[in-house]
Amino acid sequence: xxxxEVTAPVTAAEPQLPLVQQDPxxxxxxxxxxxxxxxxxxxxxxxxxxxxxxxxxxxRHQQFGLHYDxxxxxxxxxxxxxxxxxxxIMGDFNQWDRHYTxxxxxxxxxxxxxxxxxxxxxxxxxxxxKVHIVAANGARDRLPATVRRVVQxxxxxxxxxxxxxxxxxxxxTDQQFRVNNYVKEPLIYEAHVGMALEEGRVGTWRExxxxxxxxxxxxxYNVVQLMAVAEHPYYGSFGYHVxxxxxxxxxxxTPEDLKYLVNEAHRRxxxxxMDVVHSHSVKNEAEGLGNLDGSDNLYFHKGERxxxxxxxxxxxxxxxxxxxxxxxxxxxxxxxxxxxxxxRFDGVTSMLYHxxxxxxxxxxxxxxxxxxxxxxxxxxxxxxxxLVKECKKSALLIAEDMSGLPGLARPLKEGGIGxxxxxxxxxxxxxxxxxKHQRDEDWNLxxxxxxxxxxxxxxxxxxxxxSHDQALVGDKTLSHWLLDARVYSSMSRLNSPDIETVRxxxxxxxxxxxxxxxxxxxxxxxxxNEFGHPEWVDFPRQGNNWSHHHARRQWSLADNPDLYYHxxxxxxxxxxALERRTRFLNAGPARLLHTDEDNKxxxxxxxGLVFVFNFHPERSLPDYRxxxxxxxxxxxxxxxxxxxxxxxxRITAGIKHFTQPDEHGTPFLSLYLPxxxxxxxxxxx
Numbered sequence: 001x002x003x004x005e006v007t008a009p010v011t012a013a014e015p016q017l018p019l020v021q022q023d024p025x026x027x028x029x030x031x032x033x034x035x036x037x038x039x040x041x042x043x044x045x046x047x048x049x050x051x052x053x054x055x056x057x058x059x060r061h062q063q064f065g066l067h068y069d070x071x072x073x074x075x076x077x078x079x080x081x082x083x084x085x086x087x088x089i090m091g092d093f094n095q096w097d098r099h100y101t102x103x104x105x106x107x108x109x110x111x112x113x114x115x116x117x118x119x120x121x122x123x124x125x126x127x128x129x130k131v132h133i134v135a136a137n138g139a140r141d142r143l144p145a146t147v148r149r150v151v152q153x154x155x156x157x158x159x160x161x162x163x164x165x166x167x168x169x170x171x172x173t174d175q176q177f178r179v180n181n182y183v184k185e186p187l188i189y190e191a192h193v194g195m196a197l198e199e200g201r202v203g204t205w206r207e208x209x210x211x212x213x214x215x216x217x218x219x220x221y222n223v224v225q226l227m228a229v230a231e232h233p234y235y236g237s238f239g240y241h242v243x244x245x246x247x248x249x250x251x252x253x254t255p256e257d258l259k260y261l262v263n264e265a266h267r268r269x270x271x272x273x274m275d276v277v278h279s280h281s282v283k284n285e286a287e288g289l290g291n292l293d294g295s296d297n298l299y300f301h302k303g304e305r306x307x308x309x310x311x312x313x314x315x316x317x318x319x320x321x322x323x324x325x326x327x328x329x330x331x332x333x334x335x336x337x338x339x340x341x342x343x344r345f346d347g348v349t350s351m352l353y354h355x356x357x358x359x360x361x362x363x364x365x366x367x368x369x370x371x372x373x374x375x376x377x378x379x380x381x382x383x384x385x386x387l388v389k390e391c392k393k394s395a396l397l398i399a400e401d402m403s404g405l406p407g408l409a410r411p412l413k414e415g416g417i418g419x420x421x422x423x424x425x426x427x428x429x430x431x432x433x434x435x436k437h438q439r440d441e442d443w444n445l446x447x448x449x450x451x452x453x454x455x456x457x458x459x460x461x462x463x464x465x466x467s468h469d470q471a472l473v474g475d476k477t478l479s480h481w482l483l484d485a486r487v488y489s490s491m492s493r494l495n496s497p498d499i500e501t502v503r504x505x506x507x508x509x510x511x512x513x514x515x516x517x518x519x520x521x522x523x524x525x526x527x528x529n530e531f532g533h534p535e536w537v538d539f540p541r542q543g544n545n546w547s548h549h550h551a552r553r554q555w556s557l558a559d560n561p562d563l564y565y566h567x568x569x570x571x572x573x574x575x576x577a578l579e580r581r582t583r584f585l586n587a588g589p590a591r592l593l594h595t596d597e598d599n600k601x602x603x604x605x606x607x608g609l610v611f612v613f614n615f616h617p618e619r620s621l622p623d624y625r626x627x628x629x630x631x632x633x634x635x636x637x638x639x640x641x642x643x644x645x646x647x648x649x650r651i652t653a654g655i656k657h658f659t660q661p662d663e664h665g666t667p668f669l670s671l672y673l674p675x676x677x678x679x680x681x682x683x684x685x
Contacts, residue, residue, distance in 0.1 A: 037412070092129070193261075428469070444597070465515040465529075628668055635657070
């Protein structure tokens with residue numbers, strides 16, 4: 001749990017919910033947890049009584065927007081806008097006449113019209129259109145709420161909806177792909193399609209599929225987590241200011257191109273998870289949902305409650321049934337239409353609390369269950385996780401939450417929220433703060449172990465040393481913090497490295513290995529960081545003269561064997577391969593074997609592997625004794641000091657180590673620990 005210490009639990013009656021049984025500290029809040037579960041079960045019962053199942057309820061995308069009716073030979077268009085005074089549809093099919101094609105209002109606030117092929121023969125694949133809405137806030141041209149394709153005019157920069165009905169539907173070939181067959185423990189490769197190429201331009205879905213997926217597969221990762229999938233008007237938002245929730249971003253290509261990417265990933269044995277943003281929406285009214293019917297609270301809370309103070313965006317009203325249905329339908333749409341294998345939910349902390357986590361330190365359990373908790377958002381998340389599992393049982397669900405809400409990654413029936421994993425957000429923050437403010441000779445290994453092991457029992461965590469958050473402009477990647485300007489001038493292995501380069505190269509490997517080894521039950525890497533990409537991420541904007549220089553990945557650095565970047569990549573491949581071969585992430589938490597603050601040595605055991613780290617900047621340690629955990633013989637299976645990994649080859653490869661008993665009969669290993677190295681040994685059965 002990424003939170004500080006909490007006060008002792010209040011004595012309470014024996015709890016019944018498994019979540020409370022597992023954690024006695026939750027006993028004082030058992031009634032709140034029961035109430036949340038009961039509310040979810042009641043809402044689910046209502047939905048099932050109305051629609052038969054949660055999946056059938058999540059069908060708003062099939063009812064609203066533009067849909068072709070083959071029987072009647074034309075298009076139905078529907079929009080939910082109860083406060084609107086008049087609604088019409090316009091486009092190149094009717095000369096953009098705002099009054100020629102009005103919609104009729106139904107009693108439920110839905111406006112609709114049928115557009116026959118006979119009347120509108122020019123309404124075809126590729127046609128552009130908008131909806132014109134007259135309301136209390138005036139008359140405005142808008143994009144439909146469930147629009148599936150949005151394109152931007154090259155000259156005016158105006159966004160418009162586009163009819164998308166290609167003659168040849170995409171032919172999927174991934175019918176045999178099952179997440180569980182390929183993903184035992186998630187090894188996640190977080191990626192942004194637009195910045196994935198080395199060229200200074202926006203990359204495409206197909207280019208990512210053809211050129212980047214082979215790299216991800218070769219690196220050993222088994223899950224691709226795609227950012228910036230849904231359409232967003234500002235490229236530099238990293239995809240987090242979504243305007244059109246059902247439209248894959250056209251700047252990367254067509255919907256068929258995205259399907260090609262997912263299909264190709266499945267062919268290569270890679271699951272694909274979408275970084276979904278249901279925590280807020282862009283406030284742009286011309287492109288987004290804000291004030292769509294002039295009421296100020298159609299999809300979002302009214303007034304100040306509907307505005308996020310830190311993100312300059314709009315906040316959904318999760319308690320409104322139509323909003324629940326809209327967002328749930330969005331999840332089903334991405335799962336079924338594009339075959340995504342799950343979701344990483346962004347900004348969950350903002351959803352869970354009325355204060356959105358802004359300026360809040362979570363130090364006691366009462367903060368999770370008090371009046372600041374948003375019960376409507378919690379209900380929505382419970383419905384969302386239930387729906388995803390109903391649609392695709394093996395789907396992966398990951399929550400980005402920094403508050404440490406108990407039960408977030410526990411099953412619904414236990415009183416949890418239903419996610420499979422939570423992001424271990426404290427670890428990357430710890431690494432950045434440590435590199436910023438401490439010399440490595442001053443590192444506290446006890447504090448490091450606390451960060452590595454401080455997570456909720458029974459809730460799986462995705463460990464990572466850095467993600468896109470740490471790479472954004474204004475911060476630095478780990479490689480940049482470790483090496484500073486040397487990432488540009490001292491990365492050649494053909495020259496004798498200076499002491500600072502030696503330090504940076506060594507610590508980069510050690511930080512990533514110890515994070516993978518002890519930090520969680522899954523692991524994540526951001527695109528390019530596996531080889532220590534040298535620079536921050538800065539999207540084209542006015543402040544950098546609209547340059548793509550920092551919104552790309554320099555793969556040529558990783559491909560050059562004369563550079564330390566290549567060595568870092570080889571080490572990353574080796575440590576990922578070790579996990580896939582031994583599956584130590586599935587072996588329970590790491591068990592601390594040894595810490596030595598003076599010599600800066602730490603050792604732990606996990607899944608039959610012994611991980612040993614010597615962080616000391618100067619001191620190499622011969623014949624160093626470490627408790628082995630179990631008696632027997634051990635062989636080295638990974639050594640960060642190998643020359644191929646940019647090391648000095650100080651540890652002899654292939655030597656079998658035999659445990660010896662100490663004076664108490666406890667088995668120990670005697671090892672040579674060169675300065676700033678890590679080694680992993682496996683017990684020979």
